Each structure stands twice: as C-alpha cells, then as structure tokens.
Amino acid sequence: MFLNNMNWIVIAVAILALGLVMYWLFVVTEGVYLGRRMVIWLYDVTAKKYDGIKQFDAGHEQQTIVEPLLNGLAGEDPYWVLDVATGTGRVPALLLKSPNFTGRIVGLDAAGQMLALASAKLNALSNGQNKRTVLVQQVAEALPFPEDTFSAVTCLEALEFFPSEVNALREMVRVLRPGGFLMTTRRRGYEARLFIGRYRSTEEFEDLLGDLGLIEVTRNHWQVNYDLVTARKVKRDP
Ligand SMILES: C[S@@+](CC[C@H](N)C(=O)[O-])C[C@H]1O[C@@H](n2cnc3c(N)ncnc32)[C@H](O)[C@@H]1O
Incomplete structure (x- = not known):
C-alpha cells in the first residue's frame, strides 16, 4: 500500500x-x-x-586565566592549585609555562583519554621531568582530598556537564583553604538556556556561590558563551 x-x-x-x-x-x-x-x-x-576544535588563543588565555589566577594566589606561597575537569591539561599547561608560577598543580578529570593527552602535553612541557603536576582520574562530585588543601581551585567550561553543579562546587569549596581562590565558568547566552531545568541566571549563580561560603565574587564575559567567575572562600574567625 x-x-x-x-x-x-x-x-x-x-x-x-x-x-x-x-x-x-x-x-x-x-x-x-x-x-x-x-x-x-x-x-x-x-x-x-x-x-x-578549541584552538585556544595563547595571549587571551594568559590575560584572562593566568594573570587573574596569579593575582588571586598572591601571598599564598607555597601553593597547590587544583584544576577540576582539567581535560587535556589546559590550566596545568598554562601555569607550567608561566615563569611567575612556582607552585604545584593537581589536574582532575573523569575521562581517562583526556587525561592521557594532558599527561603527554605536561611531560613534553617539562622535558619528561614533570615533578610539578599530578593527574587524577576521579569525578568532580567526590574530590579525593582533605578539606582546606588548595590555595586555588579552577574549573573551566565544565560545571554544566556535571550531574550536580551544586555538589561539585560544594566539594571545590571544601578542599579550598580559607581565603583560597576559586575560578570557574558559568555558561551564558541562548545555549545556556537549552540546559533545561539546569540553567541559572547570573543572580542565581552568585547567590549559590554565597550560600556555599564564597565572597568577593567577580564576573566577566569570557570567550563566546561563558562568564569567567572568581571568588574567595571566606576565612574562619580566629
Ligand atoms: C569542555 S571540557 C573542559 C576541559 C578543560 N577544563 C578546558 O577548559 O579545556 C569538560 C571536561 O569535563 C570532564 N568531565 C565531565 N564530567 C565530569 C565529572 N563528573 N567529573 C570530572 N570531570 C568531568 C570531561 O571529561 C572534560 O574533560
């Protein structure tokens, strides 16, 4: 028929x-x-x-990621930085290349193939003598570190892909030292609204950071569809 x-x-x-x-x-x-x-x-x-696919611009990365991060770390020497959802090692590689960064970095990601590429990149950058970075395969919602460990935690272009950005952010704050620096990204623009049931406005996102114990929140439009957000973990009363 x-x-x-x-x-x-x-x-x-x-x-x-x-x-x-x-x-x-x-x-x-x-x-x-x-x-x-x-x-x-x-x-x-x-x-x-x-x-x-990403084709990151080195000058833009230096200006928008490395410089604010080093400013955020000022006075924290010696320091450890945790990069959550490190992917192919974007933040660890930027920091290793920066002569003004003398600390150590942990890169954490759940995807083994992304970490394999990160490892090759970081080893190449340090001529096979890589003693300043450690890569960990783990999920962001259960960070395998004690509380108050890191001077800074970064998490770029990843929160929207976690099962719960609240749980992941809570973990990041837990492992930050009091006074420590957080740098993360919030998806913006029409694509952000396609994350149905997960979208948060700027105000809602900043309220969430405040509820989690973060202060001094800053926000800048970054790349095409993100805000780059920084904040500091509140210090405890002596
Ligand atoms: C868009 S990439 C961002 C990578 C890197 N931060 C960058 O800016 O290039 C997102 C990363 O999040 C990782 N990821 C996704 N869900 C995760 C989870 N639940 N825990 C840890 N990593 C996760 C992915 O494996 C991927 O490497």
Missing part, C-alpha cells in the same frame, strides 16, 4: 524532530541528560579532537 502525502509529511516531521532531539542530547548538552557515564564516554571518544 502506498503512503499518501500526509503520511510522508508526518514521517518527515518525526525524523526531523528526532534529529533535533539527538542534536540537543549529544551535541548541545553533551550527554548530560543521559547521565555522567555518557558525558565521560563522549569525552573519551572525542578526546583527540578536543584541542583542535
């Missing part, structure tokens, strides 16, 4: 709708609605393409 025109239109619309849903699930929101394992798997299988 032949399908009539109406049936073809219904089929075409259904295929289009399915395609849009798949695009939203796997590309726009990178698997976050399908669970943590899916997000990590997607990063594992696409790891080798990551740096090529």
Whole structure:
C-alpha cells in the first residue's frame, strides 16, 4: 500500500524532530541528560579532537586565566592549585609555562583519554621531568582530598556537564583553604538556556556561590558563551 502525502509529511516531521532531539542530547548538552557515564564516554571518544576544535588563543588565555589566577594566589606561597575537569591539561599547561608560577598543580578529570593527552602535553612541557603536576582520574562530585588543601581551585567550561553543579562546587569549596581562590565558568547566552531545568541566571549563580561560603565574587564575559567567575572562600574567625 502506498503512503499518501500526509503520511510522508508526518514521517518527515518525526525524523526531523528526532534529529533535533539527538542534536540537543549529544551535541548541545553533551550527554548530560543521559547521565555522567555518557558525558565521560563522549569525552573519551572525542578526546583527540578536543584541542583542535578549541584552538585556544595563547595571549587571551594568559590575560584572562593566568594573570587573574596569579593575582588571586598572591601571598599564598607555597601553593597547590587544583584544576577540576582539567581535560587535556589546559590550566596545568598554562601555569607550567608561566615563569611567575612556582607552585604545584593537581589536574582532575573523569575521562581517562583526556587525561592521557594532558599527561603527554605536561611531560613534553617539562622535558619528561614533570615533578610539578599530578593527574587524577576521579569525578568532580567526590574530590579525593582533605578539606582546606588548595590555595586555588579552577574549573573551566565544565560545571554544566556535571550531574550536580551544586555538589561539585560544594566539594571545590571544601578542599579550598580559607581565603583560597576559586575560578570557574558559568555558561551564558541562548545555549545556556537549552540546559533545561539546569540553567541559572547570573543572580542565581552568585547567590549559590554565597550560600556555599564564597565572597568577593567577580564576573566577566569570557570567550563566546561563558562568564569567567572568581571568588574567595571566606576565612574562619580566629
Ligand atoms: C569542555 S571540557 C573542559 C576541559 C578543560 N577544563 C578546558 O577548559 O579545556 C569538560 C571536561 O569535563 C570532564 N568531565 C565531565 N564530567 C565530569 C565529572 N563528573 N567529573 C570530572 N570531570 C568531568 C570531561 O571529561 C572534560 O574533560
């Protein structure tokens, strides 16, 4: 039996709708609605393409990441920095290349393939004598460190992919020393609103940081679709 025109239109619309849903699930929101394992798997299988897609601008990275981070660390020597969701080692590599940074860095990520690339990059940067960085495969919601450990915690372009950004931020604050510096990103723009049920406005995000014990919050429009947000963990009364 032949399908009539109406049936073809219904089929075409259904295929289009399915395609849009798949695009939203796997590309726009990178698997976050399908669970943590899916997000990590997607990063594992696409790891080798990551740096090529991102094409980070070294001058912009220096100005927007390294300089504010070094300013935030001032007076904390000797220091340890934790980079949560380090990916291919963006922040550790930037810090290793910076002559003004003398501390040590832990890069944590759940995706083993991303960490393998980070490891190769960091070893190459230190001529195989890499004693200043440690890479850890772990999820952001359960950081395997005691409280008050790090002078600074960074987490760039990743919060929106965690099962719970609140739990991950709570963990970051826990492992920060009192007075320690947090640098993170908040997704903005129309794509941010496609994270249905997860989107937070600037005010809501800043309120959350305050509720978690962070003060001195700053926010700058960064890259195309992020705010770069910094804050400090409140010091305890003596
Ligand atoms: C967009 S990349 C950002 C990487 C790096 N921060 C950068 O700016 O290039 C997101 C990273 O988050 C990691 N990730 C996703 N979910 C995670 C989780 N629950 N715990 C730890 N890392 C996670 C991914 O493996 C990926 O490396």
